Amino acid sequence: MFTDNEIGEWVRVKPNRATKTTVHFFYGDTEIRNNAPSSIFKGIANISENGSNGGLLWALGDNRRTLGVLAGNISGTKFNETGYYELDSLLNLVKKEDEKTISFMRDKVSIPKNVVTVDAASVLVVDDKGRRWRLPMGVEDFREKTENSAMRICREVATERDLFNCSGTFYELPAENADGFAKIRPVSSHNMQIHDYASYRGLFVLTGIQSDYSGDSEHIIQSTDGKAKLWAGTIDDLWKLGKPVGVGGPWKNTQVKANQPSDPYLIGFYDEKSIKISNHSKETVTYKIEVEPIGHGPWMTYKEFEIKGGEDLIYNFPHNFQSRWIRLVANKNTKATAWLEYK
Structure with a gap:
């Protein structure tokens, strides 16, 4: 480990005899975060709560320029729809009647099943190349929701930038052409009941809000009938959730x-x-x-x-x-x- 007074522009390694070796330099900052999430996440349901206000998210095409929200209540691992809404550029969350979009979201945007396996030891991922990787687990409450596909596990939120949210930790997941899970990196850990997440107009949007939320957080967006609720911020806000554990x-x-x-x-x-x-x-x-x-x-x-x-x-x-x-x-x-x- 280099000390603070060992400075320079470049570094190289010179062996005293012919050899075959690997030299790898790792650069990182001192971890100064604690485990407590920032107050900006107030209103998101805790994983220990039985119910929350969820919803599937989809940025609509055909120049509609809105975010589709198939809202519903979550009880345990069950998702019960309450209506379809759209978020516009002014962050108005408005109820809509659109059976075509609702049918599309039910079919194409539903949370995939059997993405990962959670066994007694850890989270097991088998990637597209058949490689096996194991990841740490969070609190036990995540297990049932993960096994029953009650929480989105992975989604592309920026070009070639996936977020992998599994067992209480958000990870940056590179694209397959950048070696995928082999280069996965934990961003932050949490105890939040996040149902779905997506990007929209530069915002990072997620569902899984407390069912009885009545606060005044600027990050919580609600429909006028109170049946649809979202949290909105930026992708980089995730670093404020708490350090990875x-x-x-x-x-x-x-x-x-x-x-x-x-x-x-x-x-x-x-x-x-x-x-x-x-x-x-x-x-x-x-x-x-x-x-x-x-x-x-x-x-x-x-x-x-x-x-x-x-x-x-x-x-x-x-x-x-x-x-x-x-x-x-x-x-x-x-x-x-x-x-x-x-x-």
């Missing part, structure tokens, strides 16, 4: 095969990081932690821990540790848990 891992009481690596698990861009490895077998097992710092490069051995049968090991990663992905390998067939916590 989460729990999970590649293994949870998993039958592990000798020398077979676990799925990659995201560790990049989190602040305080720790891992607890539990050896559930009776034999002593050596667990190797491998890291991958850039998303598409080789895996490298970081640490090896020998853990006796039935024992746990807790390791706190140093502040200057940086890698994008992490995985584990056991030297014997075993049953194990590898649990990471990001604070």
Whole structure:
């Protein structure tokens, strides 16, 4: 890790003998955010609330220049429509009668099913290339809504810029031609019941407002009949939700095969990081932690821990540790848990 007095315009590496190596520089700011969301998000329903005011969003074509909102009430994981509305350039949310658009939105804008899998260990994503990636989980309340497609998971909100909202964390997701999930980056974590989100005229708009909301936030837009409610801000406002946090891992009481690596698990861009490895077998097992710092490069051995049968090991990663992905390998067939916590 470079110190504050080590300055210069360029840096290079010179080995003392012929070798094959990888040199990767990671540049980042000190994380100064806390876990509390900004007050601008006041009025968005908490994930623990049973109900909220939701709605599907679609920026309408054919030069209509409005945002279609198929509004409804959410109870548990059920979405019950209450009407169709449109948001105009003056931010008026007006009820409309348009069966053609309503039918289109029901068919084409509904939230896709089975986008991700949430198991006991973490969120599992299998991308279009068949690659497996694991992401941290938020509070348990997200599980049911995720499994029942009650929350939008992914959407393009700017040209070649997708937002992936899963288990309480927003991520920047590059396009597939930029390696997609391999280069995913957490933006912020939250406990909000966000039903849908989209971009409109440079705004970032989302649904999932408290059913009984009656405040005066400038970010909340309501129809005159009170049945449709939106939050509007900018994409960059998401950095004000709170720093990325989460729990999970590649293994949870998993039958592990000798020398077979676990799925990659995201560790990049989190602040305080720790891992607890539990050896559930009776034999002593050596667990190797491998890291991958850039998303598409080789895996490298970081640490090896020998853990006796039935024992746990807790390791706190140093502040200057940086890698994008992490995985584990056991030297014997075993049953194990590898649990990471990001604070």
